[in-house]
Amino acid sequence: MSNHLFAESFDIxxxxxxxxxxxxxxxxxxxxxxxxxxxKLHGQFVWHDHANEDxxxxxxxxxxxxxxxxxxxxxxxxxxxxxVPRGTQHNPVADEECWVMLIEPVQTKHTGNVDSPLTKSxxxxxx
Numbered sequence: 001m002s003n004h005l006f007a008e009s010f011d012i013x014x015x016x017x018x019x020x021x022x023x024x025x026x027x028x029x030x031x032x033x034x035x036x037x038x039x040k041l042h043g044q045f046v047w048h049d050h051a052n053e054d055x056x057x058x059x060x061x062x063x064x065x066x067x068x069x070x071x072x073x074x075x076x077x078x079x080x081x082x083x084v085p086r087g088t089q090h091n092p093v094a095d096e097e098c099w100v101m102l103i104e105p106v107q108t109k110h111t112g113n114v115d116s117p118l119t120k121s122x123x124x125x126x127x
Contacts, residue, residue, distance in 0.1 A: 006030055012060065016040065016099050025102060037102040041094040048089070053105045055084045062098030067091040 006029045015028045015038045023045055025037035041064060057064065057076065064076045069089045076082050084090050 033106055034103055035106050039100050041098045045092045047091045049087055051087050054086050056103040057082045058101040060099040060101055064098045065093045
């Protein structure tokens with residue numbers, strides 16, 4: 001996939017306005033081999049990891065908790081960024097609607113190797 005499929009710039013509010021389903025990221029840009037995605041989150045996601053890719057969360061609006069194995073919880077208010085290291089089991093949780101921007105390698109599978117009703121393919125994320 002080449003970068004020319006995406007606009008050079010985009011309005012972040014408009015990008016989030018196009019997201020109608022929770023836990024369903026939309027790809028809005030590509031920077032080299034990284035996708036930039038926007039998503040609205042609410043409730044619990046699914047425990048998963050990405051064996052070979054780190055994942056960056058930037059909280060645009062709201063608050064996100066990322067649960068890790070062993071009981072550690074990272075609390076992320078709006079304006080926060082957090083990197084989940086590759087191979088690390090994690091579970092994002094949003095008690096109220098939260099807007100996030102994700103930056104991750106293009107080959108990153110939405111829910112890693114976990115198949116869930118919430119799993120979205122790259123094709124679904126491009127719509």
